[in-house]
Amino acid sequence: MKILFDLQGGDHAPEALLEGARRAKEELGITPVFAGSESQRELLTSEEAPDYLVTGSVIENTEEPAMAIRRKKDSSIVLGMKALKEGAVDGMISAGSTGALLAGGIFILGRIHKQVRPCLPVIIPHGRGSTILLDAGANMDTTPEMLLDFAKMAHSYAKVVLDKDPEELKVGLLNVGAEEGKGDRRSQETYQLLKESSLPFHGNVEARDIFLGECDILVTDGFPGNILLKTVEGTAGFLYHLLERSLKESGLSVEEMQKFALVMKRALSPLDASNQGGVMLLGLKKPVIKAHGSSNGKAIFSAAEEMVRIIEGNVIPSMEDEQL
Amino acid sequence: MKILFDLQGGDHAPEALLEGARRAKEELGITPVFAGSESQRELLTSEEAPDYLVTGSVIENTEEPAMAIRRKKDSSIVLGMKALKEGAVDGMISAGSTGALLAGGIFILGRIHKQVRPCLPVIIPHGRGSTILLDAGANMDTTPEMLLDFAKMAHSYAKVVLDKDPEELKVGLLNVGAEEGKGDRRSQETYQLLKESSLPFHGNVEARDIFLGECDILVTDGFPGNILLKTVEGTAGFLYHLLERSLKESGLSVEEMQKFALVMKRALSPLDASNQGGVMLLGLKKPVIKAHGSSNGKAIFSAAEEMVRIIEGNVIPSMEDEQL
Numbered sequence: 001m002k003i004l005f006d007l008q009g010g011d012h013a014p015e016a017l018l019e020g021a022r023r024a025k026e027e028l029g030i031t032p033v034f035a036g037s038e039s040q041r042e043l044l045t046s047e048e049a050p051d052y053l054v055t056g057s058v059i060e061n062t063e064e065p066a067m068a069i070r071r072k073k074d075s076s077i078v079l080g081m082k083a084l085k086e087g088a089v090d091g092m093i094s095a096g097s098t099g100a101l102l103a104g105g106i107f108i109l110g111r112i113h114k115q116v117r118p119c120l121p122v123i124i125p126h127g128r129g130s131t132i133l134l135d136a137g138a139n140m141d142t143t144p145e146m147l148l149d150f151a152k153m154a155h156s157y158a159k160v161v162l163d164k165d166p167e168e169l170k171v172g173l174l175n176v177g178a179e180e181g182k183g184d185r186r187s188q189e190t191y192q193l194l195k196e197s198s199l200p201f202h203g204n205v206e207a208r209d210i211f212l213g214e215c216d217i218l219v220t221d222g223f224p225g226n227i228l229l230k231t232v233e234g235t236a237g238f239l240y241h242l243l244e245r246s247l248k249e250s251g252l253s254v255e256e257m258q259k260f261a262l263v264m265k266r267a268l269s270p271l272d273a274s275n276q277g278g279v280m281l282l283g284l285k286k287p288v289i290k291a292h293g294s295s296n297g298k299a300i301f302s303a304a305e306e307m308v309r310i311i312e313g314n315v316i317p318s319m320e321d322e323q324l
Numbered sequence: 325m326k327i328l329f330d331l332q333g334g335d336h337a338p339e340a341l342l343e344g345a346r347r348a349k350e351e352l353g354i355t356p357v358f359a360g361s362e363s364q365r366e367l368l369t370s371e372e373a374p375d376y377l378v379t380g381s382v383i384e385n386t387e388e389p390a391m392a393i394r395r396k397k398d399s400s401i402v403l404g405m406k407a408l409k410e411g412a413v414d415g416m417i418s419a420g421s422t423g424a425l426l427a428g429g430i431f432i433l434g435r436i437h438k439q440v441r442p443c444l445p446v447i448i449p450h451g452r453g454s455t456i457l458l459d460a461g462a463n464m465d466t467t468p469e470m471l472l473d474f475a476k477m478a479h480s481y482a483k484v485v486l487d488k489d490p491e492e493l494k495v496g497l498l499n500v501g502a503e504e505g506k507g508d509r510r511s512q513e514t515y516q517l518l519k520e521s522s523l524p525f526h527g528n529v530e531a532r533d534i535f536l537g538e539c540d541i542l543v544t545d546g547f548p549g550n551i552l553l554k555t556v557e558g559t560a561g562f563l564y565h566l567l568e569r570s571l572k573e574s575g576l577s578v579e580e581m582q583k584f585a586l587v588m589k590r591a592l593s594p595l596d597a598s599n600q601g602g603v604m605l606l607g608l609k610k611p612v613i614k615a616h617g618s619s620n621g622k623a624i625f626s627a628a629e630e631m632v633r634i635i636e637g638n639v640i641p642s643m644e645d646e647q648l
Contacts, residue, residue, distance in 0.1 A: 126562065137500050140508035176461050176550040184464035184547045207554035211562035223508045226500040227548045230531035231555035238450065238535035239563050239592070246591035252583060259576060260584050267570035268563070 001029075002051075003307055004089040007036030008058050008076040009096020011294050014040050017095070020300020027301075028308055033089050035076035051088070053079045061293075065099030069107055077101060081108040084286045091307045093278065093300065095291040102138055105284040112316065113323040117146050118283030119222070120290070121154060122229055123161075125270050128213030132158055133174075134282070137226030144189040147173075147219050151199055152322040153282040154217040160313035161280070161306060162216055172205035172215030174224060179204065186221065194219075236271065240264075277302030280310055282319070287311060325353075326375075327631055328413040331360030332382050332400040333420020335618050338364050341419070344624020351625075352632055357413050359400040375412070377403045385617075389423030393431055401425060405432040408610045415631045417602065417624065419615040426462055429608040436640065437647040440473050441466070442607030443546070444614070445481065446553055449594050452537030456482055457498075458606070461550030468513040471497075471543050475523055476646040477606040478541040484637035485604070485630060486540055496529035496539030498548060503528065510545065518543075560595065564588075601626030604634055606643070611635060 005021045007014035014036055021032035034044065035053035044052065056074035069078060080092045081104045094101055102118055111118060121134035132154050139146065151171050159166040173191055175183040180191060182204055194201040202215045207228055210218065220228070243264060247257055277299060278291035287310050291303045310316075329345045331338035338360055345356035358368065359377035368376065380398035383389075393402060404416045405428045418425055422444060430442055445458035458474050459466070466474075475495050483490040497515055499507040504515060506528055518525040526539045531552055534542065544552070567588060571581055601623055602615035611634050615627045634640075 127565070140500075174551065176464075176547060176554075184545075187547070207551045208558040208561070210555070210558050221508075223500060223511070224548045224551045227498065227531045228551050228555050230500075231534070231552050232559045234532035234534050235556050235559040236563060237532070239560060241451070242591040242594065243567075243588065246587050250583070250587050250590075252587070256580065256583065259574070259580065260587065263570045263574050263576070263584065264567065266574075267566040270566065 001091075001308065001311060002031045002033050002089040003304060004033045004035060004053075004080045004083060004092040005300070006076045006080055006092065006094035006096055007034050007040050008055060009094045009293075010291065011095075012296055013095060014043060016295055016297045016300050017093075018043060019297030020295075020304060023297065023301045024304035028304060030304060030308065033083070035080045035083075053083060055079060059097055059100045061097045063097070063100070065097060065103035066107075068097070068100050069104045077104045078108065081105065081288070084288070085109055090311055091287040091289070093289045093291055093303045093307060095278075095293055095295045095300075098138075098290050101288060101290050102281055105281055105288055109284045109286045109288070111283050112285055112320050115145075116149050116153070116283045116323060117142070118281055119150050119153070121157065121279045121282060123276055123279060124210060124232070125276070126211040126213050129164060129216075130162060131210065131213065131216055131218050132162070133210075133218045133220070133225060133228065135220065135222040135225050136229050137222045139222040142186070142221045144186055144193050147186075147190045147221065148193045148197060149323065150282070151194060151197070151217060151219045153319050154219070155199055156315050156318040156322055157280055157282060157310075158217050159318070160309050160315050164216060169200055169217065170202040170215040171199045171217045171219065172202045174207065174218050174220035174228065175204035176206065177204065178206060190219070240268075277304070277306045280306070280315070285316065287316060325415075325632065325635060326355045326357050326413040327628060328357045328359060328377075328404045328407060328416040329624070330400045330404055330416065330418035330420055331358050331364050332379060333418045333617075334615065335419075336620055337419060338367060340619055340621045340624050341417075342367060343621030344619075344628060347621065347625045348628035352628060354628060354632065357407070359404045359407075377407060379403060383421055383424045385421045387421065387424065389421060389427035390431075392421070392424050393428045401428045402432065405429065405612070408612070409433055414635055415611040415613070417613045417615055417627045417631060419602075419617055419619045419624075422462075422614050425612060425614050426605055429605055429612055433608045433610045433612070435607050436609055436644050439469075440477070440607045440647060441470050442605055443474050443477070445478060445603045445606060447600055447603060448534060448556070449600070450535040450537045453488060453540075454486060455534065455537065455540055455542050456486070457534075457542045457544070457549060457552065459544065459546040459549050460553050461546045463546040466510070466545045468510055468517050471510075471514045471545065472517045472521060473647070474606070475518060475521070475541060475543045477643050478543070479523055480639050480642040480646055481604055481606060481634075482540050483642070484633050484639050488540060493524055493541065494526040494539040495523045495541045495543065496526045498531065498542050498544035498552070499528035500530065501528065502530055514543070560592075564592070601628070601630045604630070604639070609640065611640060
């Protein structure tokens with residue numbers, strides 16, 4: 001199995017990508033292929049060098065995605081996706097621009113079905129495992145039919161990526177109340193579609209219950225999905241700031257402060273992004289994993305592990321079948 | 325100034341209401357009037373008793389609001405609002421059902437202007453004061469015009485209720501990105517309306533920045549508004565749970581744990597709901613404050629303080645003018 005690693009995206013590129021890829025070769029038996037600049041090629045061993053894709057430009061996170069994909073034909077994202085489309089590699093892992101990966105995926109790889117909108121899941125860790133939330137912000141003004149498609153794709157993905165008996169997976173609909181009939185028109189109509197579908201529908205789930213693990217897949221439009229995700233980030237950051245300030249003002253000894261800092265660090269470890277590999281972009285014809293921008297070597301290795309499960313678990317063929 | 329206190333709503337009713345009202349009489353010089361059951365009347369002093377409104381039924385939080393208002397004509401919410409409408413009292417404070425207060429407000433008190441949708445703000449405390457977020461979940465499927473109305477009403481309210489120079493108030497639009505053009509169609513259109521309005525528009529604000537105090541008023545539809553609010557609650561609860569668990573597993577001494585528990589308690593005190601009185605329901609012809617269900621006497625007193633500022637600051641006449 002050949003997996004392409006994009007050396008040009010992420011805060012810790014290229015080192016984190018190289019480290020994760022090499023560990024994946026060692027432990028998972030995959031063959032890493034790299035895309036990067038002429039100078040980055042020198043970081044490779046002679047064994048890694050032959051398939052190297054030499055890039056001539058870099059797509060920045062701030063660029064308008066569709067425009068960047070059209071203009072920067074020699075970027076790692078475009079070259080990598082072309083190799084993926086042609087079958088030179090079986091999957092691609094990048095910590096680069098989410099927007100460019102989605103736009104490139106749509107233009108170069110194509111969609112599994114013409115009515116499907118590719119979307120972006122995120123994995124939210126909680127007390128009882130993880131929940132896949134989607135869409136995290138790639139699609140606005142979605143219809144109930146699109147949300148049903150998101151749920152179906154996430155269901156195929158969750159079977160392979162969540163450590164859970166696939167028979168026990170539950171799909172929830174993000175809403176402002178738990179009862180049927182709650183929410184805006186889109187939510188009410190999506191509720192009916194999910195209820196009538198063959199998916200294991202659990203009903204509405206309120207945002208305050210996201211960490212209770214009530215459902216494994218939580219479906220919503222990209223607007224509220226993005227609001228939810230960024231509210232988690234903002235709230236966690238604010239509470240951390242409050243705790244740090246309170247600790248500084250506490251008058252505790254240095255030793256006591258260190259102990260408490262350790263308690264805080266351990267407490268928050270389930271939220272550490274490096275424990276998560278990344279997320280698959282759903283709806284594309286070939287497997288692409290978007291790793292977090294802050295990914296270290298361990299996170300890239302986790303992403304490679306996930307890629308192996310996705311390919312061996314036939315996630316994309318299963319999604320194609322679910323759309324019929 | 326006569327303020328009506330609803331003895332039948334809230335987790336700590338009637339004690340918290342009585343305590344807050346009596347303190348408000350003492351310190352603010354208001355005249356409290358109470359609505360409650362025949363048996364609650366016995367809790368009053370002879371001086372407090374004359375204007376007492378005797379209720380015969382109670383509206384529960386679980387009831388369908390409009391139905392409850394129509395059927396329970398002798399509930400504290402209906403009797404209180406009638407007294408408010410007739411001018412027997414100048415304002416009303418209740419920790420009862422938000423939905424019933426809004427429905428009662430619309431049916432009994434009426435709206436400041438026929439096109440205005442009454443809405444529910446919440447006050448989010450942060451490092452640099454507080455931000456008023458609205459709508460918190462009362463209105464779904466709003467139009468850009470409705471959101472502009474929300475912003476105008478919140479502006480009149482914020483001038484009086486936030487501890488800030490009214491000239492420095494800023495209005496933000498909750499969105500998935502900071503740049504103009506981001507978001508769904510409603511957000512894009514609302515952005516233009518706010519930009520063209522005479523309001524001090526600050527632009528889009530991302531959910532991750534809610535605690536940075538970038539804006540004083542944050543406008544959004546009730547669906548994402550409610551998702552944001554409940555995500556803050558859910559995230560804070562989850563982090564607290566993680567910290568508590570980590571502390572228990574830390575092997576620290578009892579004395580150390582007590583010290584750290586105090587650091588945590590102090591850290592989180594800015595989020596304590598009892599520091600906030602409550603929020604005014606915006607768009608009604610008379611002032612109604614919805615206090616948090618968990619309000620204690622201190623919170624009810626804060627609500628009374630807010631009511632005095634709302635009445636003396638002519639918030640409702642100012643809102644009526646802004647709608648012209």
